[in-house]
Amino acid sequence: MRFFEYEAREIVKRAGIPVTDFGFATTDQQAREIAHRIGGPTVIKSQVLTGGRMKAGGVKFADNADEAAEYAKDILKLEIGGHMPRGVLVDPKVEVRQEYYAGVVWDGLRKQPVMIFSPVGGIDIEQVAEEQPDKVGRRHFSTIQPFSDYMAKEAIASTGVGGRQLTRITTVLARLARLFVDHDMTLAEINPLGELEDGSFVALDAHMDMENEARSRQKALLAELGVGDEETREAREPTEFELAGEEVDSMDHRGVAGNVTEFDGDLGLVIGAGGGSLTLFDAVRAHGGRPANYCEIGGNPSVRKAAGLAKLVLQKPGVDKIAVMMSIVSNTRVDIVARGVIKACLELGYDPAEKIAIFRIPGAWEEEGFKILEKYGVEYCDRSVSMHEAARRAVEKIQGAAVA
Amino acid sequence: MSILIDENTTFIVQGITGREAVNLTRECIDYGSGAKVVGGVTPGRKGREVHGVPVFDTVEQAVENHGGPINGSVVTVPPAFTKDAVFEAIEHGIELIVIVTERIPRGDVAQMVELASARGARIIGPNCLGIIVPDVIKMGGIGGPAKDAAKAYSWGPVGVISRSGGMTTEMSSTLTAAGLGQSTAVSIGGDAIIGSSYAELMPLFEADEQTEAIVIYTEPGGRMEAELARYVTEESTRKLPIVAFMAGRFMDEMPGMSFGHAGTIVEGKEDTAAEKIERLASAGIVVAEEIAEIPDLVKERLGVAA
Numbered sequence: 001m002r003f004f005e006y007e008a009r010e011i012v013k014r015a016g017i018p019v020t021d022f023g024f025a026t027t028d029q030q031a032r033e034i035a036h037r038i039g040g041p042t043v044i045k046s047q048v049l050t051g052g053r054m055k056a057g058g059v060k061f062a063d064n065a066d067e068a069a070e071y072a073k074d075i076l077k078l079e080i081g082g083h084m085p086r087g088v089l090v091d092p093k094v095e096v097r098q099e100y101y102a103g104v105v106w107d108g109l110r111k112q113p114v115m116i117f118s119p120v121g122g123i124d125i126e127q128v129a130e131e132q133p134d135k136v137g138r139r140h141f142s143t144i145q146p147f148s149d150y151m152a153k154e155a156i157a158s159t160g161v162g163g164r165q166l167t168r169i170t171t172v173l174a175r176l177a178r179l180f181v182d183h184d185m186t187l188a189e190i191n192p193l194g195e196l197e198d199g200s201f202v203a204l205d206a207h208m209d210m211e212n213e214a215r216s217r218q219k220a221l222l223a224e225l226g227v228g229d230e231e232t233r234e235a236r237e238p239t240e241f242e243l244a245g246e247e248v249d250s251m252d253h254r255g256v257a258g259n260v261t262e263f264d265g266d267l268g269l270v271i272g273a274g275g276g277s278l279t280l281f282d283a284v285r286a287h288g289g290r291p292a293n294y295c296e297i298g299g300n301p302s303v304r305k306a307a308g309l310a311k312l313v314l315q316k317p318g319v320d321k322i323a324v325m326m327s328i329v330s331n332t333r334v335d336i337v338a339r340g341v342i343k344a345c346l347e348l349g350y351d352p353a354e355k356i357a358i359f360r361i362p363g364a365w366e367e368e369g370f371k372i373l374e375k376y377g378v379e380y381c382d383r384s385v386s387m388h389e390a391a392r393r394a395v396e397k398i399q400g401a402a403v404a
Numbered sequence: 405m406s407i408l409i410d411e412n413t414t415f416i417v418q419g420i421t422g423r424e425a426v427n428l429t430r431e432c433i434d435y436g437s438g439a440k441v442v443g444g445v446t447p448g449r450k451g452r453e454v455h456g457v458p459v460f461d462t463v464e465q466a467v468e469n470h471g472g473p474i475n476g477s478v479v480t481v482p483p484a485f486t487k488d489a490v491f492e493a494i495e496h497g498i499e500l501i502v503i504v505t506e507r508i509p510r511g512d513v514a515q516m517v518e519l520a521s522a523r524g525a526r527i528i529g530p531n532c533l534g535i536i537v538p539d540v541i542k543m544g545g546i547g548g549p550a551k552d553a554a555k556a557y558s559w560g561p562v563g564v565i566s567r568s569g570g571m572t573t574e575m576s577s578t579l580t581a582a583g584l585g586q587s588t589a590v591s592i593g594g595d596a597i598i599g600s601s602y603a604e605l606m607p608l609f610e611a612d613e614q615t616e617a618i619v620i621y622t623e624p625g626g627r628m629e630a631e632l633a634r635y636v637t638e639e640s641t642r643k644l645p646i647v648a649f650m651a652g653r654f655m656d657e658m659p660g661m662s663f664g665h666a667g668t669i670v671e672g673k674e675d676t677a678a679e680k681i682e683r684l685a686s687a688g689i690v691v692a693e694e695i696a697e698i699p700d701l702v703k704e705r706l707g708v709a710a
Contacts, residue, residue, distance in 0.1 A: 106510055108626045111517045111597050143514045144522075184509050213483065214509035234661065259663060274594055274665045275568020278623060278652035281663075283694065285654055294663060298570075327574035328556060330548020331424075363573075364552055383556075383577055386696035 001210045001233045004047045006089045007225050008206035012190065015179040017172050018202045020094060026087040031072030034090040035065040041093040044071040049233060050081040058085070061093060082236065094202070099192035101125050102173050104180040112140045115177050117155045117169070121192035135159055143181060149174045168201050169193070183221055184214030241316060245295065248308035255301030255332065257309040265290025267357070267398050268313035268322035270306070270341060273298035276327030276387070283391035284323070289398065292319045300332045306340025307347070314348055314355060321357040323394035328383055334361045334369030342376055353377035357397040360390035406537040406588045407563070407608040407615075408500060408528070411437045415476035415500070415543055416466050418489045420444025420454050424545070425480040428504075430455050432478075434550035436540045442470045445489075463496045476500035478534065478544055486530070487512040494525050502544050503529035503599070513597045520599065527599025531665065533569030533591040538576075546591055547573050560585015562702060563609040563644075565602050566621035567594045567628075567665065568651070575619055575649065575695060582699030587615040594623070594665025601628045603635035610642040617702050618646045622680060623665065624655045629680040633687035645705035646689040647698055653677040 003011065006024040013019045023034030024047070035042045046058030053059050058080050062068040072088045099121035107114045117137045120128045129136045139155035141147060152173035156166055172193060180188040187209040194204045210218060215229075232238060238246070245260025259277075267289050271280045277296045284291050293313055297306065313322055324341050326332070338359065345352040359373055362383035373380040381390055419425050421444070432439035433455055443466035444459045446452075452459040460466045467474055477493040479486060479501060486505045493501050494516075501520065508530050520527045528535060534544015538557040546569065547553030556577035562584050566572040569591040576589050590605060592598055602620055609615045622629050629648075636646065655663060656676045681691045690705075692698050703709070 106514075106597065108596050109601070109628070109631050111514050113514070142518060143511060144518050181511060184511050186510065211509050211511075213507045214511070217484070217509075236661075261661070261663070273568075273570045275566070275571035275621060275623065275651055276574070278568075278655075278663060279571065279649075279695070282651060282653050286693075296663075327568075327570040328577055329570070330552050330573060331545065364548055383574075384581065386578070386694065387574070388694040388696060 001212050001215065002049050003208040003210070003225075004049065004086055005045065005205060005207075006047055006087070007227070008208040009089075009203065010225060011179065011183065011208055011221070012176075012203045012206045015175045017175050017190070018200065020092050020202055020204065022089055022091045024087055024089055025072060026076070028069040028073040028076065031088055031090050032065045032069035035062065035068030038090065038092045042068050043091045043093050044068055044075055045089040045091065046075045046078060046080060046085040047087045047089055048080045048083040048085045050083050053080060056080040094194065094204070095197050096192070096194040096204070097197055098195045099204075100169065100195065101128070101191045102169070102176055102193050103187070103189035103191065104177050104185070105187055107140060110140055112143065113177070113180060115139045115141065115152060115155045115173055117159060117173060119159055119161050125191065141177065147174065147178055147181065152177060164199065165195065168199070172201055172203075183218055184211045185209060186211050241293070241312070244312050245309070248305060248312055251305055251308055252302055255297070255299040255305060257295065257297050257301055257305050259294065259296045260309070260312070261294040263291050263293055264318070265292045266318050266320045267394060268292045268316060268319040269295060270297065270310050270313060270322055270324045272296050272326045272332065273329075279327065279387055280325050280391055283388040284395060286388070287392045287395040289391065289395035292316055297326070297337065298332055300336065301340070303336055303340045303343060306337045307343040310341040310344035311348060314344060314350065321355055321394070321398050323357045323391070325358065325360040325387065325390050325394070327387060329361060329363035331364070332361075333365040334363055335365045335372060337361055338369040338372045342372065342378070353379075357394040358390050360385060360387065405612050405614050406540065407605070407612050408526075408535050408588065408590070409476065409537060409541055409543050411540050412440070413475045413541060413543065414440045414442045414470065415478060416443045416445060416463065416474055416498075417441060417457070418445045418463070418477055418479045418493065419481035420457065420459055421446040421449050421452065422480055424504075426454055428478065428480065428545045429457055431545065431549050431553070432542055433457075435542045435553055436537070439541050439543065442466070442474055463492045463498070467496050473497050476502065476543060478502045478504060480504045483508045487516055490516045490527070491519060494519055494523050499525045501525060501527045501599070502532065502534045503527060503593070504532065504534065504544060505529075506531040508595070510595075510597050513595065517597065517599050528590060529593040529599060531595045532593035532598075533572065535591070536589050538586050538589075544591070545569075546589065556580060557589065558585040560587065561614060561616035561706070562586050563612070563615040563618045564589035564620075565605055565618065566591055567623050568621055571621045571651070575621060575698060578695050579619065579699055579702070582703075584699055584702055587612060596626055602632040603628070606632070606635055606640065610640065610644060615644065617706055618644050619698055619702065620646065620648045622648055622650045624652045624677045624680070630683050633683045633689065636687045636689065645702070647692055647701045647705070648684050648689050649692045649695060649698060650677055650681055
């Protein structure tokens with residue numbers, strides 16, 4: 001879960017890392033007041049969960065409070081990459097002697113967090129790593145031994161940074177590493193970390209990403225930041241269709257009808273499970289099909305839940321038929337899903353044989369499931385028909401229907 | 405032979421009184437020559453039985469009752485309690501831990517993996533269905549009820565490693581239908597950090613005489629395929645032919661969105677499906693376009709008529 005810059009800076013500040021005297025505003029009047037309090041030139045930055053703010057005109061430099069208010073007014077109306085800003089950050093413009101980079105991420109192969117440090121900051125760290133690899137220091141650290149500051153010192157010293165800078169930055173990087181672990185972050189980054197004229201260090205921008213799975217145990221921090229449970233912070237806001245999908249999934253606690261994602265095609269998909277859905281979605285597209293949605297059923301959903309999902313997909317504008325497909329199931333029952341999708345068709349006044357392009361779910365209770373499908377004349381297949389072949393048949397049917 | 409487990413493997417089920425765990429215990433006892441499930445642990449439920457398996461409050465009691473070291477544990481406790489359960493198993497000498505639980509924060513997984521590695525234990529998962537040695541033993545829900553597992557899996561020369569539990573069965577079933585059995589199939593889990601990756605299991609398969617080829621299922625996210633490609637190129641001691649299948653190719657067009665398993669969120673350029681396929685191919689690993697192609701690709705590489 002991503003944080004807005006103003007939240008990320010607040011997290012950094014709470015961890016004891018110096019930040020500028022910034023403020024967050026949702027109106028131009030508030031921006032004026034903050035700029036007035038700062039009392040000098042300011043930077044007005046759009047608060048959106050997407051990159052490319054500078055290029056889009058979402059960052060502006062103001063000389064005084066009136067100008068700050070004027071820029072804030074413009075930026076608050078400016079959509080960037082499909083996102084409207086949550087507000088603006090008003091930041092004092094500071095004189096910086098040098099910009100550094102400090103970050104912590106997970107290394108999935110080493111299975112440990114790694115601190116990354118560079119005396120070349122303010123730009124993309126990947127670019128620095130490519131162009132000046134000796135200017136990037138890395139240090140993995142244990143999550144069962146207590147964190148010790150020397151680990152941060154090693155990352156910094158390996159880039160050639162010494163003297164007073166070394167000792168001062170060590171404090172910052174060590175605090176960043178601790179907050180990364182304490183708050184279940186998947187990314188904690190200060191870029192740039194500014195060295196001011198007086199030799200002090202201050203975080204000038206911060207990026208934080210928290211693991212979704214850990215939200216429940218980070219409730220205190222989230223509450224202090226005012227982040228509600230309903231905020232998913234996905235790459236895009238959920239659509240009405242997707243929200244309705246979540247409602248279906250929360251109907252009861254039996255099984256999952258999850259990750260319902262909207263696409264703009266004509267073939268509705270009732271597919272599962274995790275790996276099976278990825279495979280089937282690819283398969284439909286490989287055969288020239290246009291999926292209307294993505295989803296993942298599994299964990300043996302109730303008839304009601306399977307029917308709810310099928311109904312939702314069948315009612316989506318532009319959907320002509322649905323394909324009900326999964327990899328071989330061992331937990332989910334074939335007959336229950338069959339009952340669910342047939343129920344959905346009947347309740348909407350459709351002929352299941354017409355609306356269900358194909359049913360390919362082999363596995364547990366398949367004989368019972370196939371019997372029901374046969375009764376309603378729905379085309380089904382067992383494991384001898386591959387997932388790709390089933391997808392091909394579904395696509396063929398819907399394209400045939402479109403021609404007719 | 406097989407890797408990780410065989411007919412003599414003893415294991416416990418932590419969280420054994422949960423609904424899924426009760427089913428899983430039944431399935432393991434019924435399958436093959438019958439798994440030696442020597443105990444179950446659910447705090448506060450000591451004295452009960454699950455399909456004849458005695459339930460204890462602690463792992464310590466289970467080990468004491470067994471009267472000797474226990475080889476493995478299947479962990480099915482809720483995410484908030486998993487780390488504690490795994491620490492408990494490791495500290496009582498259990499050397500193979502299959503973590504079924506999903507949605508465990510990475511920080512906890514990293515701690516479990518680090519402790520396991522310090523104590524010489526191995527973790528499979530989290531968010532996995534376990535391990536199966538066809539016709540012999542299964543440890544975890546992999547393949548489902550014994551009769552369903554028997555339908556999909558058969559004894560033979562192919563080692564299977566998969567980030568998706570369901571696809572482990574789909575691929576094995578496809579191999580079985582084509583006359584290609586499996587030596588051992590391992591569902592390694594779909595999370596961003598897992599106990600055992602492809603490259604970490606390869607030396608085990610290479611040391612297993614029965615295994616002659618490897619089939620893997622992969623997804624976008626993470627760098628485990630790059631690690632495998634590097635292992636095959638630089639470290640492999642026995643060049644086993646590897647056939648891979650990659651799902652979720654469509655995700656390349658949708659950066660920042662998460663589908664399938666937790667590990668699939670695409671965060672950077674390194675993670676795309678297209679780049680993974682390229683990396684695998686450059687290490688001599690053939691990437692199948694669909695599951696149905698896998699048996700013939702394996703046969704070609706084994707020099708068997710398709």
